[in-house]
Every structure is written in C-alpha cells, then in structure tokens.
Amino acid sequence: MAITIAAIRGVSSGIRATRDVSEARAVAAPARLEWRVAHVVSVRDETPHARTLVLDVPQWPGHRAGQHVDVRLVAEDGYQAQRSYSIASAPESPNVELTVERLDDGEVSPYLCDVLQPGDGLEVRGPIGGYFVWEIAHGGPLLLVAGGSGIVPLMAMLRHHAAAPREISARTAVRLLYSARTADDIIYANELGRLAEAREVDVQYTLTRTAPADWTGHRRRIDRPLLEHVAWPAAEGARAFVCGPTPLVEHVATLLVELGYDPLQVRTERFGPTGP
Amino acid sequence: MADTPFIARGFHPKRAGAAPNRLPPGQYETRDFPVLSAGPTPHTPLSTWDFTIADSSGTAIRWTWDELQALPHDTPTVDIHCVTKWSKFDTKWEGISVDTLLDAARAKGIADGQFVVAFCDGGYTTNLPFADVTGGKAWVAFGYDGAPLPPEHGGPARLLVPHLYFWKSAKWVRGLRILQHDAQGFWEQLGYHDRGDPWREQRYQGDP
Numbered sequence A: 001m002a003i004t005i006a007a008i009r010g011v012s013s014g015i016r017a018t019r020d021v022s023e024a025r026a027v028a029a030p031a032r033l034e035w036r037v038a039h040v041v042s043v044r045d046e047t048p049h050a051r052t053l054v055l056d057v058p059q060w061p062g063h064r065a066g067q068h069v070d071v072r073l074v075a076e077d078g079y080q081a082q083r084s085y086s087i088a089s090a091p092e093s094p095n096v097e098l099t100v101e102r103l104d105d106g107e108v109s110p111y112l113c114d115v116l117q118p119g120d121g122l123e124v125r126g127p128i129g130g131y132f133v134w135e136i137a138h139g140g141p142l143l144l145v146a147g148g149s150g151i152v153p154l155m156a157m158l159r160h161h162a163a164a165p166r167e168i169s170a171r172t173a174v175r176l177l178y179s180a181r182t183a184d185d186i187i188y189a190n191e192l193g194r195l196a197e198a199r200e201v202d203v204q205y206t207l208t209r210t211a212p213a214d215w216t217g218h219r220r221r222i223d224r225p226l227l228e229h230v231a232w233p234a235a236e237g238a239r240a241f242v243c244g245p246t247p248l249v250e251h252v253a254t255l256l257v258e259l260g261y262d263p264l265q266v267r268t269e270r271f272g273p274t275g276p
Numbered sequence B: 001m002a003d004t005p006f007i008a009r010g011f012h013p014k015r016a017g018a019a020p021n022r023l024p025p026g027q028y029e030t031r032d033f034p035v036l037s038a039g040p041t042p043h044t045p046l047s048t049w050d051f052t053i054a055d056s057s058g059t060a061i062r063w064t065w066d067e068l069q070a071l072p073h074d075t076p077t078v079d080i081h082c083v084t085k086w087s088k089f090d091t092k093w094e095g096i097s098v099d100t101l102l103d104a105a106r107a108k109g110i111a112d113g114q115f116v117v118a119f120c121d122g123g124y125t126t127n128l129p130f131a132d133v134t135g136g137k138a139w140v141a142f143g144y145d146g147a148p149l150p151p152e153h154g155g156p157a158r159l160l161v162p163h164l165y166f167w168k169s170a171k172w173v174r175g176l177r178i179l180q181h182d183a184q185g186f187w188e189q190l191g192y193h194d195r196g197d198p199w200r201e202q203r204y205q206g207d208p
Helices: A109-115 A148-163 A189-195 A224-230 A246-258 B065-069 B098-107
Strands: A036-047 A050-056 A068-074 A080-086 A096-101 A121-128 A142-147 A174-180 A201-207 A239-245 A266-271 B050-054 B060-064 B077-081 B086-097 B115-120 B125-129 B139-144 B158-160 B173-179
Touching (some): A050 A109, A050 A121, A080 A096, A080 A148, A096 A109, A096 A148, A142 A148, A142 A246, A148 A189, A148 A201, A148 A266, A174 A224, A189 A201, A201 A224, A224 A246, B050 B098, B086 B098, B098 B139
Parallel strands (some): A142 A174, A142 A239, A239 A266, B050 B173
Antiparallel strands (some): A036 A050, A036 A121, A068 A080, A068 A121, B077 B086, B115 B125, B115 B173, B139 B158
16 A cells, blocks of 8 residues: 655644654664565456565565555656555565555556556655564564555554564463455455454454445444444553555544544554555 | 665565656655654744844844745645655645745844854754745745644744755744754754654764
8 A cells, every 4th residue: 555654743842742653763773674576476456456575675674554555656767756565574574565446547556556567666765664563572562453455554563473482472462453445455454354363363344335145344434333333442451553545544533532542652654545 | 875785585666656756765755644743733823923033143033923925925845755655746835935034034134144043932943054945945934735733733934944854844934043053953963863854764863
C-alpha cells in the first residue's frame, strides 16, 4: 500500500509534553539512506488488486515491523517518480516483501503490479519511519486495526510476532480487526487463517460492500459497538496500531480515545486518496 | 544527485501534466489534501487555546484566540510539498505572519535566535532555522480555502512554512520556542531531516 508517514500528531493539551521517541532514537541513522537496486526474486498475486514483490536488497540493514521504503522509478529520459510502500515481511525474513495495491489511474502501482517481473531491478531506499513500529520486546496486548491495504505494515507485525520463540509470542496476545470491501479483497487471507490458529492471535473481519451467503464475519463499517466488541478494554493497556484510508483511521482512532485508550498508545498511519 | 540513476525497465510515466518547474524532485501533483498524522486528532476548545512565543531565558508572550484574531491577517496562496511525495499547488490560507508575532515578541524583550522549535497539542514538535520562519515565509494559519482549518488538517491552527516539507508546518501548533542551538523535533529524532528543503530533496537525516 502507498503510505503516508510525515507530519504530525497530537492529542490532549499538555503543550510542554514531549512525545517519547526514545524507543526509536537508536535507529535514527545519521548516515544517508542510499538508493539500492533490489533484485526482484518473485512476485505473488494476493488479490485481484494487490501483488507482493519479493525483493533481495543488497546490504539491507534490516528493518522493524511497521517501517516502509521509498521506491524510485527512473524513465529513459531521466523523469523520476517516487512512492512509499510499507514492508510486509517480518524483520526475520531474508527478503524484503512489499505488497502493492494497484491504483488503476496511478503512475507507479500499475508498473509494480503489471510490468515488473522476477529478475528485474528496483530502486529502493530505507527502512524509513520509527514511530509506527512494534517489536516483540514492546509486549502487548496488541490491537491491530486495518482498512484495505492498510493491513500491510500490520502483517509485518503479525509475522514478527509469529517468528518469536513460542514462549515469548504466547505471552503477547494480538487482536486484528480487518475491514475490507469484499471477501476477495482480503489480502493474506490464508496466512491470516493459519496465524489465527495460535491461541493468542484473534483475527476478525468485517466486509463493507458485499459478503458471501455463508459469511460468518461482520458486515459493516467499523463502528463503536464493533470496536468495543473486538478491542481490548482500555484498562488492559493495549498498544493500538491503526492503518488504512483516512476516514477509517480518523474514526477508529477517535473511538479508541473515547473508549479510554491513551492517545499516546494509538499510533496511526493513513493513506489516500493521494491522487495518481 | 550523486547517485547514478537506475533506469526502470519498461517504465513509461503518465506525467500528470504539472509544470515541471513547480514540482520538486521525486514529487507528484495531487488535487486532494491527504491527512498525515501519527496518532489521534486532538480537539482543543478555543476558550482554552493560546499561542506562546518564548526565548531561552524564559521570557514569553502569549495570545489568546481572540487576541490572535485581532492581529492583521494574511491570505497566502502557496504550493505545499509533503515528504510522502505529494505536492499540492495554489493552496489558499488565512493566518498571521510569524513576522507580526515576532515584532510583538521583540517589543516585550524576547530575543531573536538561530532556531525555533514549534510545539503543539499532543506533544508534537518540529525544529526550524530562525531564518525559515522570518521574512514573510511562515504563518500561524487558521483558515483554509475560505473556511476554518479542520481539526484533521491541524485546526484550530497550524504552522504554515510552505517552502519546507510539510511536516515542518506543525499541526495543532501552540507556540514557538526560540533557541540559540538546534534541537531536533519529533520526526527529526526519528530520522527525518533537520531543515527539509524539498528543492534539495532533504527528506531524511544524511540527505544533502
């Protein structure tokens, strides 16, 4: 998914308060993030609209779950286009995987989904971003709320959780609420089904457009009752990560604060509509 | 850029038709106004809102919402550039020039400095060179496109520094602290650039 980091955050009114970013300070690299030509190892269609690119990035410095990379396409005449894409793979994965949703009127995503082939090169630099990240050492419980391709950075967190030693992952309970338009639009459906076999991982879907006749999940946009049903009670002190289109993220983040979540424990990443 | 560009095989750009000299490197034009925030949107009532300028000695000047509104308004029309790659042309704002606020601050004995840190509801901060918020280049903006600035875009007021990447235009701004030495803000500590000039593509720490 094309993501938006950048700017700004806030809540409450402690104007002298300074957000604690010490967790992330250690990875703020003073050295320049260099462009590297990644090798496309393979591609995998996830849904009719989303494709995963499996990349071998030379001298990849490693990443944390939730971070993203910049991708640069340079045309023969020197014209360049850049976009940001969340990393879907766990830090433990030998390759860097990006899952890209095809925007039909886009300039970069149709190239990545339809033109790029195994064996091709692709310029990337990263990893970027240090706030929308989760490490198993941060603990839980963990609440993940995804809209559409907003699942991508949350999938990196789920995969990171699954890669941890069993005695550690079993202590960290995770709940995912994933809103998609239709059942066919659910990215990573099979893998999410396998992850949900772990007792501490709960996966719930809600479909906002059409649902199959035998659908047993939820069928509506995320609202307060649905969030109350899925989310940890505020007293549990869960960390929440919310990623998706702006209206979903605005709505869910506001609801979580109303439900008593500490705004500093509600981390968001929003995307689109950002044009081509 | 020093890198030798790698040509993407089979990449035939659509080119959105933007005047190339208005788009900094790596940017594309959008007609939307994306929302970019790291957390929930705060909602501060105007009755308790104020704006502060303080220097390193602790001397401060403070405006209530009504006092700020009574100052002369500017209505800049500017291009804005987000580090996430989108640019938006001819955005129309209403606000108070930071020069106007600094004139009043100087009259109260507040000293100029080399840098400022903007601070905001929710604890967000961003650092800027003093020269980047003076000389008609920066505003405290509370109107957008003829209406009050919506909360998700930083309302009731945000900093507007359009010649730098837009994370420097801090949402929900409540004041400026004038410093003699640079002190990194929120995203800057997380690896983003201390100045953030889009024309030099200063996105991340270590960029030229």
